[in-house]
Amino acid sequence: MSPADIDVVICTHLHLDHCGWLFDLAGRPVFPRAHLWFGAADWQHFVLDPRSRMLDHIRQGMLTTDGARVHLVSHDTTVVPGVDVTMTPGHTPGHLSVVVSSGVHRALLLGDAITCPVQLDEPTWHAMGDVDPQLAARVRERLFRELEAENTYGAGAHFPELRFGRVLTGELRRWIG
Numbered sequence: 001m002s003p004a005d006i007d008v009v010i011c012t013h014l015h016l017d018h019c020g021w022l023f024d025l026a027g028r029p030v031f032p033r034a035h036l037w038f039g040a041a042d043w044q045h046f047v048l049d050p051r052s053r054m055l056d057h058i059r060q061g062m063l064t065t066d067g068a069r070v071h072l073v074s075h076d077t078t079v080v081p082g083v084d085v086t087m088t089p090g091h092t093p094g095h096l097s098v099v100v101s102s103g104v105h106r107a108l109l110l111g112d113a114i115t116c117p118v119q120l121d122e123p124t125w126h127a128m129g130d131v132d133p134q135l136a137a138r139v140r141e142r143l144f145r146e147l148e149a150e151n152t153y154g155a156g157a158h159f160p161e162l163r164f165g166r167v168l169t170g171e172l173r174r175w176i177g
């Protein structure tokens with residue numbers, strides 16, 4: 001498989017550590033056939049707003065990508081069967097999480113909506129990069145509740161060892177990975 005075989009790329013948000021590999025230093029696409037999916041509000045915040053810290057070659061690559069291959073998401077939607085995105089703003093304005101489903105099993109790819117499982121016990125701890133920390137905290141709690149469901153596991157992009165886990169309820173509500 002080569003980068004040209006990739007036909008869908010979903011970015012949870014447009015912080016550089018989550019999208020900086022989409023284009024080379026000349027602004028050419030790394031995945032020339034891929035459709036790119038990310039939050040519409042992140043497009044506005046990071047690509048169109050010149051005050052953002054987006055690197056020039058990434059911004060140029062995004063702005064010169066065929067618009068038919070750029071999918072700006074503003075509400076929960078299905079990307080391909082079994083792969084959905086759900087809006088989880090706060091860390092960034094257009095942050096989204098990816099839901100991969102197979103039968104009754106679901107995996108939530110949380111991006112930076114939850115930075116570390118310790119935030120279950122420390123709900124006021126927020127990531128330094130959170131654009132709207134209060135909204136991010138409310139969204140985290142919503143996601144932790146989703147992760148109470150049986151057969152639902154999640155992992156954030158910066159979780160230790162990228163290990164998936166879920167929330168156990170009972171006398172002590174706790175994270176198990």
Ligand SMILES: [Zn+2]
Nearest residue numbers: 015091112129
């Ligand atoms: Zn981030």
